[in-house]
Amino acid sequence: MAHAKVEHDVVIDKLMETFRSSGYDGASMAALAEATQLKKASLYHRFPQGKEQMAHAVLGYVAEWAKSRIENVLFSANAPEERLETALKAIDELYDGGRLDCILRALSHGSSANTFQKEIAAIFQTWLNAFKHLAMDFGHGEEEANKLANELTIKIQGTLILQRSLGQPSMFKEMLREMQEKFMHISH
Amino acid sequence: MAHAKVEHDVVIDKLMETFRSSGYDGASMAALAEATQLKKASLYHRFPQGKEQMAHAVLGYVAEWAKSRIENVLFSANAPEERLETALKAIDELYDGGRLDCILRALSHGSSANTFQKEIAAIFQTWLNAFKHLAMDFGHGEEEANKLANELTIKIQGTLILQRSLGQPSMFKEMLREMQEKFMHISH
DNA sequence: TTACAGGTACCGAACGATCGGTAAAGTCAA
DNA sequence: TTGACTTTACCGATCGTTCGGTACCTGTAA
Numbered sequence A, B: 001m002a003h004a005k006v007e008h009d010v011v012i013d014k015l016m017e018t019f020r021s022s023g024y025d026g027a028s029m030a031a032l033a034e035a036t037q038l039k040k041a042s043l044y045h046r047f048p049q050g051k052e053q054m055a056h057a058v059l060g061y062v063a064e065w066a067k068s069r070i071e072n073v074l075f076s077a078n079a080p081e082e083r084l085e086t087a088l089k090a091i092d093e094l095y096d097g098g099r100l101d102c103i104l105r106a107l108s109h110g111s112s113a114n115t116f117q118k119e120i121a122a123i124f125q126t127w128l129n130a131f132k133h134l135a136m137d138f139g140h141g142e143e144e145a146n147k148l149a150n151e152l153t154i155k156i157q158g159t160l161i162l163q164r165s166l167g168q169p170s171m172f173k174e175m176l177r178e179m180q181e182k183f184m185h186i187s188h
Numbered sequence C: 001t002t003a004c005a006g007g008t009a010c011c012g013a014a015c016g017a018t019c020g021g022t023a024a025a026g027t028c029a030a
Numbered sequence D: 001t002t003g004a005c006t007t008t009a010c011c012g013a014t015c016g017t018t019c020g021g022t023a024c025c026t027g028t029a030a
Helices: A008-026 A029-036 A040-046 A051-074 A080-094 A103-107 A110-137 A142-166 A171-184 B008-026 B029-036 B040-046 B051-074 B080-094 B103-107 B110-137 B142-166 B171-184
Strands: none
Touching: A008 A029, A008 A051, A008 A103, A008 A110, A008 B008, A008 B110, A029 A040, A029 A051, A051 A080, A051 A103, A051 A110, A080 A110, A080 A171, A103 A110, A110 A142, A110 A171, A110 B008, A110 B142, A142 A171, A142 B110, A142 B142, B008 B029, B008 B051, B008 B103, B008 B110, B029 B040, B029 B051, B051 B080, B051 B103, B051 B110, B080 B110, B080 B171, B103 B110, B110 B142, B110 B171, B142 B171
């Protein structure tokens, strides 16, 4: 690398930060440039197809994150309790305890909705399958495991919205704790 | 009539439609004008403070809707089962079975987040209090009633996101049915 | 009936600012 | 000196907003 003053990973991270807090439409090139410490033209050098390519790059990073921090963890050979603990801790970090928006939600509305829909659906599906697999390792039946994975994912999204709207910073962590118990408890 | 007046209610409805599907930043004046069948200058005649005032007007309508279709229903003198049924049917209509976004969520992100936060929080609170009240009428304790109201609200938001992202049109209605049973069933 | 006044609703045209995007010159390591 | 990378300067389009003005309704007085 000859001249890379700003590392690629840092750029992606700052782009994600801007997209997730402003949304696709709200994240202007000027804002993305300021966040990454690059001039607009430099951003276009790295992402010739512009804003859309930047969002794709961010989604690629998120997909990779989901594979390494969720899928790989939940499909590993460790004890189910440990796998769950590790994955939920990663989720708590990802959203900074519920203080940060979900990038998938941010990119799935407004003018970018159709563009990224398939990519976003795939990530959600990876996520759901991984938690379903874990639930079955805990001894839940397939249908129950499906429900649990769905419930966790839905509650993450819903809680993020409600916590931010109501300004109650403890909702997210409490919800994660409750879902943790729900995964570990076999009901019948 | 050469200048057919466009009814205020219709304008509000079309504004809401545009804001909820495009978000605040994504809803351009051009789009709002096209949706309402009014020219941009005419919109400014009705809403002199511009886009922000339009969003406030929409939120005012939503607050009114929540009072008449949720609060008034859930605090009425009818049987709890009937109140619940009526309110959930209204919610199902509001979101067209999960096909439409939530206007509160649409306005609580991006550049409009801070502007409307208090107004949005108040509407959520009305909603939560009404369902808590109903849950207690079903015989749930206060803490349990709070949890149920929270769970319903969170699941509505989360399910809307997941249903749209995954393209599974039945999730929302199923979720409403499950929550209906959960309200009616006293666990201890 | 006519005539004019005031008010309401609407619209074409344009404003400065910002949008996403580009060309070409400058910078620096190999 | 090449070539990857950054920068300055700029583009047309669109942004939210404003202005000047037209069309129509209602009320009042001749």
